[in-house]
Amino acid sequence: MSSSDPETQEEPKPSFDDPESKEAIESFTSTKTLEETDQRKAPMSENQKEEEEEEEEQEEGECGFCLFMKGGGCKDAFIAWEDCIKQAEEKNEDIVEKCFEVTSALKLCMEAHADYYEPILKAEKAAEQEAVEQLEKEKEEEAAAAAEKSESHEKEK
Numbered sequence: 001m002s003s004s005d006p007e008t009q010e011e012p013k014p015s016f017d018d019p020e021s022k023e024a025i026e027s028f029t030s031t032k033t034l035e036e037t038d039q040r041k042a043p044m045s046e047n048q049k050e051e052e053e054e055e056e057e058q059e060e061g062e063c064g065f066c067l068f069m070k071g072g073g074c075k076d077a078f079i080a081w082e083d084c085i086k087q088a089e090e091k092n093e094d095i096v097e098k099c100f101e102v103t104s105a106l107k108l109c110m111e112a113h114a115d116y117y118e119p120i121l122k123a124e125k126a127a128e129q130e131a132v133e134q135l136e137k138e139k140e141e142e143a144a145a146a147a148e149k150s151e152s153h154e155k156e157k
Helices: 019-029 034-041 046-059 064-071 075-090 100-112 114-156
Strands: none
Touching: 064 075, 064 114, 075 100, 100 114
16 A cells, blocks of 8 residues: 555644634633533523622622522522611611611511521520510619619709
């Protein structure tokens, strides 16, 4: 067999400059996951774009509490509450007064989904109890101070 025989001729080496080769190389060297490459090829709906933007916002350092709250059945109520708080702060408004309704709606929702939000509800209840005890202690101290002042005022007469 001679070198002019078509069966023994060497095939030309690939150049890697053609579009198919470049695409193949990119797919091997890409750091994107399969899910990301599939999403890149498929057109996204407006809803998917909004969800992706929300996820990116969450990944940019959203607090653990916020992620937890949004993970349960009260995500929408929490977002409404969060938005109300931001708006009140931006406008220097009274947060309690402005956000009373959304806060109440969030609390009702959390109570309806108590199986998920139980740790938060328990912490809130403990904080309320502690606040009540602190108020009672302050009242007792004020009453004692007033009684002491009254006694010293009577002695002066």
